Amino acid sequence: MKQLPFKTSTALSIGTELEFQIISPRTFALISRAKDLLAQIKSSHYIDRIKPEVTQSMIEINSGVNQTPQALLTELIDLQQFLSLISKTIGVDFCGGGTHPFHKWSSQKIYPSVRYKNLSKKYRFLINRGAVFGQHIHIGCASGDDAIYLTHALSRYVPQLVAISASSPFYQRKDSGFDSSRSIFFSAFPLSGVMPCLLNWDEFTHYFYKMHDLGIVETMKDFYWDIRPKPEFGTVEIRVCDVPLTITKAVTLVAYVQALSCYLLEERPIKATTTMYDLYYYNRFQASRYGFDGEFINPDTLERKTIQEDIVDTIKTIEFHANKLNNMVFLAQLMDDVINKKNDSTLLREYFNQSGSYQKLVEMQCELFERNK
Numbered sequence: 001m002k003q004l005p006f007k008t009s010t011a012l013s014i015g016t017e018l019e020f021q022i023i024s025p026r027t028f029a030l031i032s033r034a035k036d037l038l039a040q041i042k043s044s045h046y047i048d049r050i051k052p053e054v055t056q057s058m059i060e061i062n063s064g065v066n067q068t069p070q071a072l073l074t075e076l077i078d079l080q081q082f083l084s085l086i087s088k089t090i091g092v093d094f095c096g097g098g099t100h101p102f103h104k105w106s107s108q109k110i111y112p113s114v115r116y117k118n119l120s121k122k123y124r125f126l127i128n129r130g131a132v133f134g135q136h137i138h139i140g141c142a143s144g145d146d147a148i149y150l151t152h153a154l155s156r157y158v159p160q161l162v163a164i165s166a167s168s169p170f171y172q173r174k175d176s177g178f179d180s181s182r183s184i185f186f187s188a189f190p191l192s193g194v195m196p197c198l199l200n201w202d203e204f205t206h207y208f209y210k211m212h213d214l215g216i217v218e219t220m221k222d223f224y225w226d227i228r229p230k231p232e233f234g235t236v237e238i239r240v241c242d243v244p245l246t247i248t249k250a251v252t253l254v255a256y257v258q259a260l261s262c263y264l265l266e267e268r269p270i271k272a273t274t275t276m277y278d279l280y281y282y283n284r285f286q287a288s289r290y291g292f293d294g295e296f297i298n299p300d301t302l303e304r305k306t307i308q309e310d311i312v313d314t315i316k317t318i319e320f321h322a323n324k325l326n327n328m329v330f331l332a333q334l335m336d337d338v339i340n341k342k343n344d345s346t347l348l349r350e351y352f353n354q355s356g357s358y359q360k361l362v363e364m365q366c367e368l369f370e371r372n373k
Helices: 034-040 069-090 114-123 125-129 144-155 158-165 182-188 201-213 247-267 274-278 280-293 307-317 319-324 328-339 344-355 358-371
Strands: 014-023 050-052 058-062 093-095 134-140 227-230 235-242 295-297 304-306
Touching: 014 069, 014 247, 014 358, 034 050, 034 058, 034 069, 058 069, 069 093, 069 247, 093 358, 134 247, 144 201, 144 227, 144 235, 144 247, 144 274, 158 235, 158 247, 158 280, 158 307, 158 328, 182 235, 182 280, 235 247, 247 307, 247 319, 247 328, 274 280, 280 295, 280 307, 295 307, 304 307, 307 319, 307 328, 319 328, 344 358
Parallel strands: none
Antiparallel strands: 014 058, 014 093, 014 134, 050 058, 134 235, 227 235, 295 304
């Protein structure tokens, strides 16, 4: 059988991708200036770290491979400061947040790359509607089999990651009623949701080439799963998180996932069961809709608790591994936020209630991006 190559990487190495909004400083609407931005930086050594995304009103920054959250934070702050300098040159602002609160999907312009043009032809309004902003987290794995295990094991914790990262309560001038409205947008795409119950790299290889030979996929990018192996990087990629309002919050998420992955790979406490996936979409919806107050049904015990309680219990469980990685300073801040039910959606709703203005809300998001606090 032809074997899909898996690029071995250092176990528990970390990286992240962050999709930021390009904002008009005059109207605080999304503005299609990605081409201008990339033209401005084409001779910069940052060009490999700043990429276009599907619409011209968004930009993606990519970290390198790091071993510690502290190193990742230093790298991302450097990138953020560079973007802030460029923003003044071309007359735009940037901000985090999983959705823009008042843009219309129909007004978004597709970035004119071959891939994005083809996706637009194939998926039509789904692509324009996909002008939402996420954080992807990569965890290095020593083998394809480890990547398959970790993909399944992390699925049990998807509700936690959705609730922690939630930053998209508003959409098209309405409070969606969801803490993370962004997290429901990709469910309409084929091959979204969860990876099939493939239990080792040989099974995954067979599945990939079957789908490839049928003409359903060309590359791993055609799988829109919440969590997927990324064999060309030697990682597992988590794709469910809204992009946070600050770089520090984004790195806190990575630190949590790294410590959690260390626990999962070393202790192997999770088994991929039909019950876990029977409950997957219910638990995920609860996180998207209610955030920390959502109900979580444990697939192993069928015990019911809030997502907040499940995160607190998990942080206590993985504390040994977090200390070993020197990640507890980040997890201590996360624990405080979780206990106080404080995510970015809470902050955005509070600020909107104070200002009563979506423009003022986006202005605040831009200020948070600039100050990183």
